[in-house]
Structure formats: structure tokens, C-alpha cells
Amino acid sequence: xxxxxxxxxxxxxxxxxxxxxxxxxxxxxxxxxxxxxxxxxxxxxxxxxxxxxxxxxxxxxxxxxxxxxxxxxxxxxxxxxxxxxxxxxxxxxxxxxxxxxxxxxxxxxxxxxxxxxxxxxxxxxxxxxxxxxxxxxxxxxxxxxxxxxxxxxxxxxxxxxxxxxxxxxxxxxxxxxxxxxxxxxxxxxxxxxxxxxxxxxxxxxxxxxxxxxxxxxxxxxxxxxxxxxxxxxxxxxxxxxxxxxxxxxxxxxxxxxxxxxxxxxxxxxxxxxxxxxxxxxxxxxxxxxxxxxxxxxxxxxxxxxxxxxxxxxxxxxxxxxxxxxxxxxxxxxxxxxxxxxxxxxxxxxxxxxxxxxxxxxxxxxxxxxxxxxxxxxxxxxxxxxxxxxxxxxxxxxxxxxxxx
Ligand SMILES: [Zn+2]
Numbered sequence: 001x002x003x004x005x006x007x008x009x010x011x012x013x014x015x016x017x018x019x020x021x022x023x024x025x026x027x028x029x030x031x032x033x034x035x036x037x038x039x040x041x042x043x044x045x046x047x048x049x050x051x052x053x054x055x056x057x058x059x060x061x062x063x064x065x066x067x068x069x070x071x072x073x074x075x076x077x078x079x080x081x082x083x084x085x086x087x088x089x090x091x092x093x094x095x096x097x098x099x100x101x102x103x104x105x106x107x108x109x110x111x112x113x114x115x116x117x118x119x120x121x122x123x124x125x126x127x128x129x130x131x132x133x134x135x136x137x138x139x140x141x142x143x144x145x146x147x148x149x150x151x152x153x154x155x156x157x158x159x160x161x162x163x164x165x166x167x168x169x170x171x172x173x174x175x176x177x178x179x180x181x182x183x184x185x186x187x188x189x190x191x192x193x194x195x196x197x198x199x200x201x202x203x204x205x206x207x208x209x210x211x212x213x214x215x216x217x218x219x220x221x222x223x224x225x226x227x228x229x230x231x232x233x234x235x236x237x238x239x240x241x242x243x244x245x246x247x248x249x250x251x252x253x254x255x256x257x258x259x260x261x262x263x264x265x266x267x268x269x270x271x272x273x274x275x276x277x278x279x280x281x282x283x284x285x286x287x288x289x290x291x292x293x294x295x296x297x298x299x300x301x302x303x304x305x306x307x308x309x310x311x312x313x314x315x316x317x318x319x320x321x322x323x324x325x326x327x328x329x330x331x332x333x334x335x336x337x338x339x340x341x342x343x344x345x346x347x348x349x350x351x352x353x354x355x356x357x358x359x360x361x362x363x364x365x366x367x368x369x370x371x372x373x374x375x376x377x378x379x380x381x382x383x384x385x386x387x388x389x390x391x392x393x394x395x396x397x398x399x400x401x402x403x404x
Contacts, residue, residue, distance in 0.1 A: 007062040007075040007082055011055050012190045012213070013182030020177055021059065025066035025074035028155075032123045043175050044150045047132075047166065048159045050179030053212025056159040057097070057130050059179060061085060063157060064093045064126040081122065092122035097130040105139040112146040115154045125154045132158040133165035140167055147173050181211050184344075191220050207346050210329060215322075228258055228319070230349075232326040237353050239394055249390035252323055255316055270309060277303045320386050321377055324393070328373045331397075334358045335366040372396035 008018045020041075027042035029035075046063070048056045065085035066075030076082055084090035094114070096107050111127045119125045129135070135143070147156055147170060156174075160166055163176060184206045190213065191202035197220045208229060209216035218225035232252065239248045256262050279289040281301050287293070293301050329346040336343050337358035345351060361369075376393035380386060 006077045007065040007069075007086070009077065010190065010194065010213075011059055011062060011179075012186040014055065014059065014179050017059060017177050017179050018062075021063045021066065022075065025063065025069070028067050028124065029074055044154060045147045045156045045174040046158065047163065047171065047174035047176045048157060048179065049161065049163055049165075049176060051161060051181050053209070053214055053216075054179040054181055055213055056179055057128070058213075059177065060128045060130070060157045060159050061093075061095075064090075064128060064155075067124045067126055067155060068092065068122040090122060091120040092124065093126045093128070095128040095130065097128075098134055102136055103129070103131065103134045103139060105136065105142070108135070108139050109142050112142055115146050115156075116151040119153050123153070125151065126157065127154070128157045128159065130159045133160045137167075140170060144169055144173075182213070184211055187211050187213055187216050191216060195221060197221070204348060207344060207348070208329065210325075210346060224259060227261055228322065229326050231258055231261065232323045233330055233347060233350050236327055236330060236394075236397070237350070239398055241398055242395055245394035245398060246391050248394050249387050252390050252394075253320065253386045255319060258319060258323065270305060270312075273312070274303045274305045274308050277308065316386070317380065320380055320390075324373055324377045324380070327393070327397075328370060330354065331366055331369050331373065334361055335363065335370070338363055338366060369397050 008021070011018055023041040024043075027037075027039045030037045031039050031042060046060075048060050048063075050056045050059075062075060065077070065082045068081040068085055068090060069075050070079045070081050081090065085093050088095070094111055096103055096111065098104065108129070115125060115127060117125070129143075143156075144167075146154075150156070158166060158170070158174060163171055163178075166174075184203070187206035187209070188199070188202040191197040191205060192199050195217065197205070201220055202216075205219040205226075206216045209219055215225070219229065235248045235251050239245055251257060278301060281303070282289050282293070285297065285301070287297075287301075330350065333345045333347055333350075333354045334357050336345065337355055338361060345354065347354065358366075372393055376389050379389045
């Protein structure tokens with residue numbers, strides 16, 4: 001079968017959502033053409049929900065492309081408009097995504113101001129807010145006004161994991177598109193058809209990522225991501241008693257080691273990171289990094305160290321959360337083995353260790369460990385000290401097991 005080359009081709013296992021988006025885009029086309037046909041499938045505010053990895057932001061971009069598309073059937077994926085949206089260069093499609101803990105209020109305010117202007121060249125002005133749950137209340141209030149009294153050709157698309165993540169006042173004004181977790185088979189097929197990953201690797205990666213498309217893709221194509229998973233599980237296997245838990249927690253919270261496999265202290269200071277980012281910006285503008293910065297460019301080149309620090313905090317938090325997901329996946333495998341289920345293992349490359357563990361772990365104990373790991377994720381999300389959280393979780397991992 002030939003892969004679907006439309007903008008919806010990567011949205012695997014999302015038939016209901018894709019159908020609704022297509023209908024909306026067609027109705028939007030009728031509005032633009034002043035067609036008298038039914039336009040009720042289109043509205044100006046949308047809330048795209050779905051678990052992480054289901055493809056929310058991809059769906060939002062696909063919708064934006066379909067709204068701007070110049071082909072007869074919207075969302076062709078081939079025309080200039082579709083391509084510009086996916087390249088991030090369409091002047092009428094703006095995206096707020098954040099690698100910070102909260103969304104920047106100034107950016108949202110700027111969007112709201114722009115939303116009252118006519119589109120620059122496209123059919124609609126489309127604003128996508130990814131991680132809409134990261135908006136502070138005062139930012140949400142700015143947005144609320146724009147959603148209540150929208151500009152004539154404006155479309156807002158908010159993305160979050162669940163409907164409950166946004167305030168009821170916003171929620172009630174948005175139409176909801178809900179995405180589901182695709183099956184392992186669907187994700188594996190996508191990796192093979194789109195990225196050319198060989199089917200066997202694709203199957204292992206889709207399974208290990210538990211159908212999270214982004215993680216599966218990273219595992220298949222990015223050596224760093226697969227290294228983090230392998231190191232996490234190796235550290236876990238090395239824990240044989242309470243005493244090891246502290247050492248293991250230290251390793252799991254050593255970001256240099258987890259990301260690059262480098263032992264020892266190679267930590268770069270904040271000042272070094274700020275300076276490296278500055279150099280990169282200067283080089284991108286064709287300036288000599290050691291030379292003087294022209295006054296007119298100073299604002300563009302200056303790097304806010306507070307921002308660098310916040311971004312770093314967020315990246316670390318994401319890394320720790322991912323490690324905990326890998327730890328959970330191991331004990332989910334242990335449980336599956338213990339129950340004698342024929343379900344495929346998430347971590348087939350650790351099968352031997354998993355089977356041995358399953359022989360020595362009671363079902364109740366495995367469930368308790370999974371609970372502990374889930375609680376550890378919650379504690380980290382609430383700003384718990386990572387080393388303490390990991391030490392406690394790994395301690396719990398050894399509590400009911402008499403392995404050796
Ligand atoms: Zn198109």
C-alpha cells in the first residue's frame with residue numbers, strides 16, 4: 001500500500017478525529033468561497049486533546065494546513081500552503097510551544113492582538129497553543145477574551161492531554177477533538193513506511209515506547225534516546241539491595257551520564273551554557289563570535305540566563321519522567337510474565353532479567369512497585385528533589401524482592 005501523502009498521513013489510528021477535521025476544513029472552504037452550503041462543521045475555537053504521543057500537535061498542524069490548502073480537497077500535503085505550514089514558515093499560522101514550565105504571557109498577548117487583523121495571505125489566521133495546560137491563569141484570561149469575541153477569520157487551536165486541563169470558561173467555547181493512543185502495530189507501520197526503519201526495529205521501538213509516536217521515532221532514529229532507555233534499565237538491574245538504591249539514584253539523576261553515557265563530573269556551568277548559546281546565535285547571523293556585537297543586534301543576541309535555567313530545569317524534569325516510564329515498563333513486563341500472559345514484552349532485549357525477576361516477585365509486590373513508580377512521577381511533577389524521589393522509588397523496588 002502506498003503511504004497517505006496528505007497532511008493526515010502521519011495521524012495513525014485517528015480515523016474519527018481525522019474525519020471531523022476534514023469535515024471542518026471543507027466547511028471552512030465553503031465559508032471562504034461564500035458558498036451557501038452547510039458550514040456548521042466549522043467553528044473558530046478548538047481544543048485538541050489526547051495522551052502524550054498520540055499526535056495532538058501534529059493534528060493541529062494538519063488542521064492548520066488543511067485550512068490554508070489551495071487544493072480542491074483540503075490538506076493535500078503537496079501544495080505550497082500545506083508545505084509552508086509544516087515547515088513553520090506560513091505567515092498566517094502561528095504556534096506557541098514551550099520548552100519552559102509555563103507559557104510566556106507576552107507571546108499569547110501578541111497573538112491576541114494579531115488575531116484581530118485580516119490574514120496576511122492565507123484563508124485564515126490560525127493560532128496553535130501547544131501545552132495549553134502550561135498557561136498561567138492571567139494568560140488564560142487574555143486568551144479568553146479573544147475566544148469570546150474572535151476576529152472574523154481567526155481560528156484558535158489549543159492542545160492539552162485532557163479536557164479538564166483548561167479552565168471551564170475556555171473549554172465551553174471550544175469544540176473538542178479527542179485523539180486516542182494508537183496501537184503498537186500502527187506506530188510500527190508508520191516508522192517503517194515514513195522513516196524507512198526496518199520492520200523488526202520498528203516493532204521493538206513502538207513496543208518500548210508504548211505507542212508514544214515521538215518516543216518511538218526517537219528510539220528508532222536517535223542513538224541518544226535508545227541509550228537513555230538502555231542505561232536506565234541497566235541501572236535498575238544492578239540494584240540488588242537497599243544500599244544500591246542510593247547509588248542508582250545518583251546515576252539516574254546524573255544527566256550527563258544518562259544522556260551521553262559519560263561518567264564523572266563534566267557538568268557545564270550556567271555561565272558556560274549562556275555563552276555557548278550566544279556564540280551560536282552570533283554564528284547564525286554570520287558574526288565573528290570573538291568580535292564586537294553591533295548595537296542594533298544586541299537585543300537579538302543577548303541570552304537571558306534565567307530563561308536558560310528554566311529551560312534546563314524543564315529538560316531535566318522531562319528526562320527523569322522518561323526514566324520512570326522506562327522503569328515502569330520493566331515492571332509491567334515482570335507482571336505480564338508472572339501472570340503467564342501471552343502479551344508481547346515492552347523490553348524484549350531484557351527478557352532474561354525480566355523472567356528471572358518474575359520468578360521471584362509476587363503479583364501483589366509487582367503491582368505495589370508500579371504504584372510506587374507512578375507516585376514517584378507525581379512527586380517529581382510537584383517539584384520533589386529528584387535524588388530523594390529516585391532513592392525512595394528504587395528502595396521500594398527492592399523491598400519485597402528476595403532476588404539473590
Ligand atoms: Zn495543500
